[in-house]
Amino acid sequence: MKGKTRFFERGMLMLFLFVSWSLTVYKKFTLPSAFPQPIYDFKTNPLTEDKIELGRLLFYDPILSSDSTISCVSCHSPYNAFAHTDHKLSHGIKDQIGTRNAPALFNLAWQKSFMWDGAIHHLDVQALAPISNVIEMNETLANIVQKLKRSKFYRQQFGKIYNDGNITGERILKVMSQFQLTLISATSKYDQVKAGKEFFNEQEQNGYQLFAQKCASCHREPLFSTYEFANNGLALDSLLKDEGRKSITERTDDNQHFKIPSLRNLKYTFPYMHDGRFSKLSDVLKHYAKGESVQFKQDERLKKMVGLTSNEQVDIIAFLLTLSDEKFVFDKKHQFPMELLKK
């Protein structure tokens, strides 16, 4: 009998430990109730408060670039929903201009590929791309490891988290993922309406209905993207000559296909499109309403957009602005870590 009791106690202890671990993993990661299950496998990189904070430090620290002038936040500002404004194309070290508009960073746990062309298939390795791009940060992960090892500040930071205090490429990338995974946008007016806490006005409601008919096949609720790749009928930029997804897959069918962006936070993420060619939402809607390129004749999803009246365009924009998530954009947890000033 004693043996049975002991077995039961052990079982309960194991259950308690498992539940505690699960709660730790999701402590900083509140799954929005209306969202589907995330794609990111948290078991491989369980979130902890101190790792998220270390990830935030690295995200804001220009030490990641070869001349210590560019940090992740240079192109992914919190006030722009972690996209950037002022420039059509992102810019990196020595004022060099890149070839694409920096995408916004939020709800990353629900995405299976990254970058406009989907070149990156896992969040944990995403940072390698901008770090090593000669125009962006022009640095190597191996050299970043050496720079961090030379820094007393970072030796202490890693020492607080890892018993052996070792700084490795794997750890750097995983803590950076941890911070980015906490960038969740799910508190817009739209979300409040869906939760029954607010109401759309007449124009927003009309825009929502139009959106559901015309736009939702690519920009599916509640993430407002399928995160697939599509050619949305933009003319090829004669200077950039960006083939998008085709440059990765080498499939002709993928020519000028780009990752469908989420429509959340458009208020903060202008300019729009992979090359930032439209500075206003009204220009974006006009592009779809005009339907000038051949894709509008071939793609059923685009056909639906052609001929939208100016009133309909305005109503759709009114709805899209309900996807602005002020709480997320101005959340202090995501902003510059004051700890970095102690370096």
Add this chain to the structure above:
Amino acid sequence: MRFLAFVFYFMVQSPAFGQKVEIEIQVDLEFGKSKIELGKNYAMSNGDFVVFQNIQFYLSDLQFYKGNKKVGHLKEKALLVDLSKKNSNKIYLKSKPFNRLTFNLGLDSSTNVSGVLAGDLDPTKGMYWTWQSGYIHFKLEGKIIQTGGAEQEFVYHLGGYQKPFAAIVALEFQAEATSLVRIIIPLDSLILQNQEVELFQIMRPSVEAVEMMKTIGRLTFVTP
């Protein structure tokens, strides 16, 4: 009685009795039957010389069989052989007697899509592509010095894990569990063949990368 015990002890310790034996597995690249060293000139059969400046590659999923029965495997998923790092080409392990071994040149798709990994698979090792996701299975860099003095550099970064450009090569060899098992990759014909068709650069998953990995696989052999 003591004598019998002595005989019994040696019997059970012998590989024939199924006990584990210490084995060194050494992976060597050769040119003209000489072990390749970085920065050294090697004479090609056409009179030119070749110099290797960087060679790194993954050997993964090393397993040992006796007949059809698996009797052991290397604990680590993958080993990064890096000619600039002494002894990175050597594996020490204990194994039950085997007569067949299998391994991959390169990394499987599961490893390629598992995010960021540690040890020999850490992206700081220079074997993870940054412009797109995925590991480089085999890096081969150097130059050919022609008889007239002209130099032709070559850079082969062979990777790819998705069809039709999945470039991993699965190999299988008959080999006894002796104290030293050598895996040898001679590169003479590969370098000559590439020079003849003027193929000096492969830096993305492609048909050429798949074919070159297959060629390297065909050239590989195992010897005691």
